[in-house]
Amino acid sequence: MNLNYAIPSLEDTVKLVRGIGGQCYGYTVDLAKKEDIYRVAKLVHKDVGRVTLLVNNAGVVSGRYLLDTPDHLIQRTFDVNVLAHFWTAKAFLPPMIEHNDGHIVTIASMAGYVGVAKLVDYCSSKAAACGFDEALRIELETKGIKGVRTSLVCPFFIKSTGMFDDVNSRFLPQLSSNDVADRVVLAIRTSEPFAVIPGLLRVMICLKWLVPWQVAADMIRVIVPDAVPASPVVAATVTAETMAKPGTRPLAVAPPQRHDRHV
Template identity: 45%
Template sequence: MAPNVKSAKKVFVFLGKSVFSLLETMIFTLIPKPRKNVAGEIVLITGAGSGLGRLLALKFARLGAVLVLWDINKEGNEETCNMARDAGATRAYAYTCDCSRKEEVYRVADQVKKEVGDISILINNAGIVTGKRFLDCPDELMEKAFDVNFKAHLWTYKAFLPAMIANAHGHLVCISSSAGLFGINGLADYCASKFSAYGFAESIFFELFAQKIKGIKTTIVCPFFINTGMFEGCTTGCPSLLPILEPEYVVRKIVDAILQEKVYLYIPKFIYVLMFLKSVLPTKLLLLIGEYVGAFNFMDGFVGKKKN
């Protein structure tokens, strides 16, 4: 085929596919996409001992999923497991696992594969925050933030993705943060770990696409502050556009996004606008917007989660 015919064909195919996917998106904006059935799916939730992880477990329990719950906090995790059984889960298993330790992740993952089976929905949710300015933050705390918020995702993917590929069936869910999209002063290590988690999940999504591996979905979640206690004391300068979110609302949106197989979920919607503005506006204007929404003071009152 002559090179100009070949490139005309390439443009034609690209335009055809683009129009089709735009139409598909428009249709699914008007008529919500059908939700997938997760009854019987084996769902692993890390950080299930409290907050979003616990609420996600209860939602998936009501949807008939088999639950595998991981947390470093044994008591909180077992409590979630009992609550999930009360909510209707016929099979729920609690495993104590420190996700920041690679060997422990691999050991517990092997145990899960033997005792429960292959994970089909992996929700990397465990997270910690130090909440200190960069120069005040001890090295070991920064390393810990990376180990839990990002590196644990590498080890859980290594442990569970091969079976998903072999079964041509799976869903990888990354709970990142709006702090994985925008840098925030007083939150440098957390932001860097959440940017990493986002970049990793998106890269694997593209890697699976490029390798034409079918049947494995990805969902990346970036919420603003949520009222779970993790960011206790933090404030927003613009509650109408950037409200502190309620955990039940966030979990409803996350589960909807998983069931509808959405790749990106930013909450609230204003985060999408901010992402667009960040790409097009001059930096001085961005700083003004940052001041307007109180971004440079978000962390001023941070106290975080009180230890039990």
């Protein structure tokens, strides 16, 4: 796979939206580079206007034991899975605050609450993403900004994304990307602050802190014996699309009929 795969996919998405009568703009941005995020954000503001919905949905995974993971892959994991959230928020949040109208969605993972072997850097980055959402929500409330909302979405493993296609998971099937997308839309429409997919995993989060550590650890290993049983998969995902260049993702902006602007 190479970067050439990403551009046609982005173009297809733009054509699909326009084909059903919508407006759509497509951009390619390297989320591992702060300067590139700010550059594309300026283009979005210029071409589209005020953004009222920001969805941070890009992610990368190395899928190796910690001591087998090269330093640059650990750095990339945090650049894309965590730090990019700061740069996109700083780029799009000010107009939201100015108009007291907006919504920031953080697509994290159950891995942000439950540690898994071979995913030390990934789990750490997703835990940081969970902390980012919670602290940002508290900060907005503290400043009296009630019109800007946040939603944290924590799904189980999603199939057909190129990241965890071979995961060995017992009892819990991998999720459909379409079902997850529908659940994210519901969270946005209802201003839901915290969505776990599937919902029954909320119980698992609670049990983790109620039972002895060894019981929790054994339970995790039983449910997910091996998150990356095959060769490590390295991919960055946006919605259901998969790209090969680390840290790079397409940015599609589709303004609906009203004043909202989506990123």
